[in-house]
Amino acid sequence: MKQELLNRFLSYVKEDTRSDESSHSIPSTPSQVEFAKKLVGELQNLHFSDVSYNADNGFVTATVLPTTKKKVPTIGFISHMDTADFESRNIKPQIHKNYDGKTIILNEEDNIVLDPSEFVNLSNYVGDTLITTDGKTLLGADDKAGIAEIITAMSYLIDHPEIEHGLIRIAFGPDEEIGRGADHFDVESFASDYAYTVDGGPVGELQYECFNACSAVIKIKGKNVHPGTAKGKMVNALEIARQFQNALPSLDVPEKTSDREGFYHLVSVEGTVEEAKLVYIVRDHSASLFEYRKDYLIKVAEDLNSVFGDRVTLELADQYYNMIDKIKEDMLPVEIARKAMEKLSIEPIIEPIRGGTDGSKISFMGLLTPNLFAGGENFHGRYEFVSLEAMEKATKLLIQIAQEAVVSD
Ligand SMILES: [Zn+2]
Numbered sequence: 439m440k441q442e443l444l445n446r447f448l449s450y451v452k453e454d455t456r457s458d459e460s461s462h463s464i465p466s467t468p469s470q471v472e473f474a475k476k477l478v479g480e481l482q483n484l485h486f487s488d489v490s491y492n493a494d495n496g497f498v499t500a501t502v503l504p505t506t507k508k509k510v511p512t513i514g515f516i517s518h519m520d521t522a523d524f525e526s527r528n529i530k531p532q533i534h535k536n537y538d539g540k541t542i543i544l545n546e547e548d549n550i551v552l553d554p555s556e557f558v559n560l561s562n563y564v565g566d567t568l569i570t571t572d573g574k575t576l577l578g579a580d581d582k583a584g585i586a587e588i589i590t591a592m593s594y595l596i597d598h599p600e601i602e603h604g605l606i607r608i609a610f611g612p613d614e615e616i617g618r619g620a621d622h623f624d625v626e627s628f629a630s631d632y633a634y635t636v637d638g639g640p641v642g643e644l645q646y647e648c649f650n651a652c653s654a655v656i657k658i659k660g661k662n663v664h665p666g667t668a669k670g671k672m673v674n675a676l677e678i679a680r681q682f683q684n685a686l687p688s689l690d691v692p693e694k695t696s697d698r699e700g701f702y703h704l705v706s707v708e709g710t711v712e713e714a715k716l717v718y719i720v721r722d723h724s725a726s727l728f729e730y731r732k733d734y735l736i737k738v739a740e741d742l743n744s745v746f747g748d749r750v751t752l753e754l755a756d757q758y759y760n761m762i763d764k765i766k767e768d769m770l771p772v773e774i775a776r777k778a779m780e781k782l783s784i785e786p787i788i789e790p791i792r793g794g795t796d797g798s799k800i801s802f803m804g805l806l807t808p809n810l811f812a813g814g815e816n817f818h819g820r821y822e823f824v825s826l827e828a829m830e831k832a833t834k835l836l837i838q839i840a841q842e843a844v845v846s847d
Pocket of ligand 1: 581614
C-alpha cells in the first residue's frame with residue numbers, strides 16, 4: 439500500500455494545478471480540468487463506479503459499491519485538486535528515506551533548508567520517509583495527499599470485497615484555495631449522509647470547528663484642494679482611512695490572537711487624498727461575536743460619516759460559517775472518526791481551525807462534513823513536507839471509517 443500511495447502522490451504533485459483568484463471561470467484554471475480528467479481515467483481503471491466529471495462545477499465524483507446489505511449511512515470523502523498561491527510549476531519532490539532528525543537541505547545553491555530548530559514539527563518524523571520540495575516551489579501535499587489517500591483507501595476496499603462497508607461516495611473539487619470550489623458543489627447528486635474532507639495537517643487532526651468569516655471593503659471619498667489653501671476645505675480620504683483603522687481594537691489582529699480569539703485583519707490599503715480603499719477580513723469562531731464585529735464596523739463607518747459627511751461606504755460579504763453550529767446537531771460523523779482513530783491507536787487532535795474548509799460550506803448546504811488529517815506540514819510554501827507514514831495512517835483511517843460506519847448504524 440505504501441509504495442502505491444507514494445507513486446500516486448508523486449505523480450499528482452508533479453501536475454501544476456494552482457488556482458487563480460483573478461479568473462472567473464470554473465474551475466479557475468484549465469490545468470485543474472486536465473488533472474480532473476486524468477483522475478477520471480485512473481478511477482475508471484481502478485473499477486470505481488459512476489465515475490464522472492461535472493464540467494459545470496469542476497468536481498470529479500465516483501462511487502464505491504457497498505459490500506453489505508445492512509442499512510448503513512452513505513459516507514463521502516472529499517479533497518481538493520488545486521494548490522495554494524505559490525510557485526507550482528516544475529515541482530520536483532525530494533524523497534528522504536529514514537529521516538535522521540537533522541537539517542534537510544532543500545536547495546544547496548540558494549541555501550534553503552528545513553531546519554528542525556526552526557520547524558520543530560520535524561522531530562515527530564524521525565525514521566519516516568519524508569517528501570519535501572526542492573526549495574523552489576510548494577509541494578502540494580495540500581491537498582494531493584488527500585486525493586492519493588482517498589483513492590488508495592477506496593481502491594483497497596474495491597480489491598477486498600470481504601471488508602464490510604456501505605455505499606461510499608468520493609469527490610475531488612477545484613478552487614478550494616481561493617474559497618470558491620465548494621460554492622458549486624452539488625450536494626444533492628453527491629447523495630451522502632455524512633462526508634469528510636481529507637484536508638487537515640498532522641496525524642490525528644479531526645476538525646469540526648472553524649471561523650465565521652466575512653470580508654469588509656471600505657471606500658472613502660475625499661476632496662482634494664491645493665495644500666497651500668486647503669484650510670477648512672480639504673477632506674483627505676487617507677486621513678479618514680487612518681481614523682477608521684485606528685478605531686479598531688489593536689489587539690484583535692491575526693498576529694496577536696490564537697485559539698478561539700477572533701480578529702479584524704487589514705489586508706490592503708490603497709488611496710490618494712481624493713479616494714481611499716481599505717480591505718479587511720473578519721474572523722470569529724463565535725457566531726454572536728462575529729455579528730458584533732460586523733456591527734462594530736458599521737458603527738465606525740456611521741461615526742465617521744457623521745463627522746465628515748457621508749464619505750464612507752462599507753460593503754460586508756459573508757464568506758463561510760463555523761460548521762460546529764450545524765455539526766452539533768448530529769455528532770455521528772465525528773464519533774465515527776473518533777472510534778476509527780481509537781481502533782488504529784491514533785490520538786485525536788481536536789482543535790478549532792483558524793480558517794475554513796470546503797466542509798464548512800458543505801455542512802451549511804446540509805451535508806455534515808468534518809475535516810480529517812491528510813498528514814502534510816507547513817502548507818502553502820517551499821517548506822511544505824509530508825511523511826509517507828503519516829499518509830499511510832490517513833489511508834488506513836479512511837478504510838477504518840468505512841467499516842466503523844457499519845458498526846455505528
Ligand atoms: Zn487544503
